[in-house]
Amino acid sequence: MDPYVSFWGYYSRWNGGLLSIFAYIFLYYAFVSNFWNNSEENSKLKGFLNQIPIGKTIVLRSLLVSLISGFLVILWSIPSHFGYDPTCFMFRGTLDVACWTNDFQPRIRIFGPLGQPDWLAGYLGILIPIAGAFLISELRKKKEILNPFLIFYSSCFVLFYVALLYTGSRSGIISGIISIIILFLGYAVLNRKNLNFLKNKFAAIFIVTMIVSTFFAGIRLPVLEKFSLAEFQKIISKNELTPLSQTPTKPEESLAAVEGGSNSLHIRLVVWEGAIAAWKANPIIGTGVETFAFAYYQYRPIEHNKLSEWNFLYNKAHNEYLNYLTTTGLFGLLSYLSFLGLFLIIAILNLADLKIKLLKPLRSEDYDRKDPLLIALLSSFLSIVIINFFGFSVVILNIYLLLIPAFVLIYFGFIKTKTASLEVKNDNVSYGQxxxxxxxxxxxxxxxxxxxxxxxxxxxxxxxxxxxxxxxxxxxxxxxxxxxxxxxxxxxxxxxxxxxxxxxxxxxxxxxxxxxxxxxxxxxxxxxx
Known part of the structure; x- marks a missing residue:
């Protein structure tokens, strides 16, 4: 439909165009091509900063950098929930939220530097299991409570979780909670005979902290929302009303009424209907990469005109899988699902220690079942898969969608390089070079x-x-x-x-x-x- 947009991507998205796909592929191969094997011989070699990039080391350092980056993002984001946004201070010199319009109020739903609550929630859904894996590893070492690493990892986990709740993103909260359950429940099942670290006093303090954080922050889900401080305050305020006041009061508006507009799920269903209609007209190769904004308005359902967002420009299907189906057809969607499915098969096959002869090439002999990192990365990956069903991927989500499989393949020895020496050659640079x-x-x-x-x-x-x-x-x-x-x-x-x-x-x-x-x-x- 529009070759220019298909190549460069839709304006301001920076994600989804053909050029961005090439960039992600380049990042993947750049990452997996610049490390050494996890061998004892290589670990003794010296290089830049007295240590060469060994597979496991480079993965752990990359994940640690991810946690530090996420921690800085949260320190920037959480204050806005209480009315103190560093962004407003940077651009207007006032530490408040006055620089934002009524449609984007961080006191209601924080979004931080990522610009949108759902995107921040998706980012946090990736980092929470990773922080949990580092936390479990530290607890297994049975160090003191004042261990700085233990404090940092637990702080990351709790703050990421609280910030996730403050985003108010239902899909993000659901995917985040599911990833947490998969991490801890899966690790407990796989290591049920060796859970002594749970007797650590710090573990008890951590669990209590999580419960208290949930109570004060609240969960924006219909089933769990009532178990929060805000709901208890509403109940108390109702009980304190005097019976003498017989004047009819205006019923309290729901959150949807306060925010205004149609129900978000109803809007998504209408957009999904239009996406499927556009795909039916181009079933094999779709309408073209990143052309949903052009295709949707040719097949937009009449119900869309009755929505509060009737005049919005929808350049995404708000479902990553339908977006691929519409713009790249069955060919693109099946390719995408094949990539997701192959990684999930590899991860589950090694986690469950399934010895299937046909799938033997997909098993790693270097996998330590006590290491929580594989199940954490699997949880993060599933978090992306879930949140993409209710939304669409952005740059940070797609980067992790491709790098998490790379982390797993390197860390657990699926990708191996030939052992090379560090001999320095003084050959002159040739004309070809x-x-x-x-x-x-x-x-x-x-x-x-x-x-x-x-x-x-x-x-x-x-x-x-x-x-x-x-x-x-x-x-x-x-x-x-x-x-x-x-x-x-x-x-x-x-x-x-x-x-x-x-x-x-x-x-x-x-x-x-x-x-x-x-x-x-x-x-x-x-x-x-």
Whole structure:
């Protein structure tokens, strides 16, 4: 439908276009191609910072960096729930939430640097099991409660969980809770004969902390929402009402009424119906990568016009699987499901220690059943699979969707490299090598130039967009046209069309006024005595 969008991706999404898929594949192969085997011989070799990148080490360090990054994100996000948003302080110099519109109030649902509650919830659903695995590993070491690593991992787990509840994302909370259950229940079943670490005093303190956190933060799910401090406060306030007040009171509005709009599930069902209709028209290869925004409006159900979001532009199906089905057809969806299914088979096969002869190549001999990391990564992966059913993937989710299988394959020895020596050769660089270096350099400079061009175009578009909103159409005109000359983004073209329409209407009105003045002059001069 639109080759430009299919290649570059939909504006502001940075995910889903053909170029982004190539980038993810490149990241995957770059990761799995730059490590050494988990052998004792290699562990003695020295390299950068006195340690070469051994498989297990590089995975553990990558996951630790993920936890640290997530911890910083949460420290930025949670204060906004209490009315203190660092983002507003950075851009406006006031530590409050006044910089956000009524449609995006972090005091109701936090979103942090990720920009949307569901995206933050999906990100946290990945990190919570990983933090849990590191926490279990520390508990097994039977160290003191004041162990800094134990405190850090437990803090990550609790804060990630609390932030997940503060997002108010039902799909994110469900997937997060399921991943937590899979992690701890699965580990308990696999290690039921060796759970002495649970007798640790810290484990008891941790469990109590989780229960208290749930009570104070509340769970935005119909079944569990009543077991929260907010609900108890409502009950107490109702009991304190005096019977003398007989004046009818307005019934308390539900959360859906306060937030306004149609039920989110009903909206999704309508959008899914349109997605299936678009797929039926293009069943094999779909409408084209990232073209849902173009395809949906050709098959949009009439029920969509009755929704509160009737005028919203839906560029995603709000179901990753239906999105693949619509835009890439059966070929794309089956390829995607095959990737998910293969990893799940590998993980479950090794977790359950199933010795099936046909699937022997998928089993690892290096797997330690006491290591909680595999089940944690499986839980994180399932969290992505679940939340993608109710939403759509973004950059951070897709990165982990591809890197989690890489972590598992490397950590448990499925991917092996040949043992190499660290001999330093003083050979001169050949002409062929110089040619390769030059090509890489030129390619890198070209990509930087594309990025700068994108920034220039987007800056001009943003200025033109803002000038349009204050009716400065003449000022916005050259900015929008310059942006389109640099990058012909569809959203730029839409804004330019609006600008051109207003300018044309203004010129027409001006011409009509001048014509009326000339006519009046003629009447006065020739018809009036």
């Amino acid at each position: 110089w040619a390769g270096i030059s090509l890489l350099g030129i390619a890198g400079l070209f990509m930087i130039w594309i990025l700068l061009s994108y920034w220039r175009a987007d800056t001009k578009y943003a200025l033109g967009y803002n000038y349009n909103r204050v009716q400065e159409y003449q000022t916005a005109y050259p900015l929008l046209h310059d942006a389109i000359k640099i990058r012909p983004e569809p959203v730029y073209l839409d804004e330019m069309a609006v600008n051109d329409a207003f300018i044309a209407a203004s010129i027409a009105a001006q011409n009509a006024t001048e014509s009326a003045q000339i006519a009046q002059t003629l009447v006065t001069e020739y018809l009036c005595p």
